Amino acid sequence: MTNSPANATSAQRPETPFCIVVLSGPSGSGKTTIVSRLEAESPVPLVKSVSATTRAPRKHEVDGQDYYFLAPEEFEQRRARGEFLEYAEVFRTGCWYGTLKSELDRARKQSAWALLEIDVEGAQNVMQQYPDALTIFLTTPSVDEFERRLRARGTEEEHVIQRRLETARRELEFANRYQHQVVNDNLDRAIAEIKSIFDNKLRECCEHA
Numbered sequence: 001m002t003n004s005p006a007n008a009t010s011a012q013r014p015e016t017p018f019c020i021v022v023l024s025g026p027s028g029s030g031k032t033t034i035v036s037r038l039e040a041e042s043p044v045p046l047v048k049s050v051s052a053t054t055r056a057p058r059k060h061e062v063d064g065q066d067y068y069f070l071a072p073e074e075f076e077q078r079r080a081r082g083e084f085l086e087y088a089e090v091f092r093t094g095c096w097y098g099t100l101k102s103e104l105d106r107a108r109k110q111s112a113w114a115l116l117e118i119d120v121e122g123a124q125n126v127m128q129q130y131p132d133a134l135t136i137f138l139t140t141p142s143v144d145e146f147e148r149r150l151r152a153r154g155t156e157e158e159h160v161i162q163r164r165l166e167t168a169r170r171e172l173e174f175a176n177r178y179q180h181q182v183v184n185d186n187l188d189r190a191i192a193e194i195k196s197i198f199d200n201k202l203r204e205c206c207e208h209a
């Protein structure tokens with residue numbers, strides 16, 4: 001094994017250069033599962049950014065852990081104060097989602113990379129501000145497969161499913177703007193591919209640090 005930054009032990013490893021990782025993909029592409037696995041298995045310390053949203057919490061969602069659940073007025077005040085790195089109205093439901101700049105600081109303080117699981121619109125915004133960000137679009141083999149997974153989840157009503165499928169078709173059109181497209185045809189394979197993308201990015205960052 002060569003002594004590259006990516007496979008050095010934590011004792012040998014120099015300070016990890018900071019990086020923003022953007023992960024997008026339509027509902028049903030398996031983002032949530034992939035994010036939890038990456039938090040545990042990433043070759044680089046990773047902090048998942050907790051987004052702010054105006055949507056209501058779902059059952060079992062915890063404020064400050066799954067999202068910062070904000071009233072629309074507070075979201076707007078914080079947006080006006082410039083506290084967001086990016087924000088977007090997702091799924092045209094009137095619900096706003098955004099990444100607080102303080103989440104990047106939280107990751108930096110832990111010498112970790114910040115993982116942003118955000119929609120395509122927010123991602124475009126981050127790409128413009130941070131051209132060095134690592135961008136990954138997660139997809140499944142087909143829209144039919146999205147539909148099957150979305151229905152299997154059983155958390156959404158029919159009209160919400162229809163709107164999310166429409167959004168999925170629109171989001172797929174953005175896929176080629178990301179540096180990497182990973183097909184989640186098999187969870188372990190997709191995780192391995194993303195870990196290898198991280199290793200390569202870490203090597204690249206260390207070479208330029």
Ligand code: 5GP
Binds near residue numbers: 026051088117119122
């Ligand atoms: P959900 O309501 O199912 O938790 O999330 C809906 C969508 O909002 C997901 O596609 C997710 O990527 C997106 N999203 C979550 N947080 C953010 C954020 O901070 N910014 C943007 N632009 N989109 C987000």
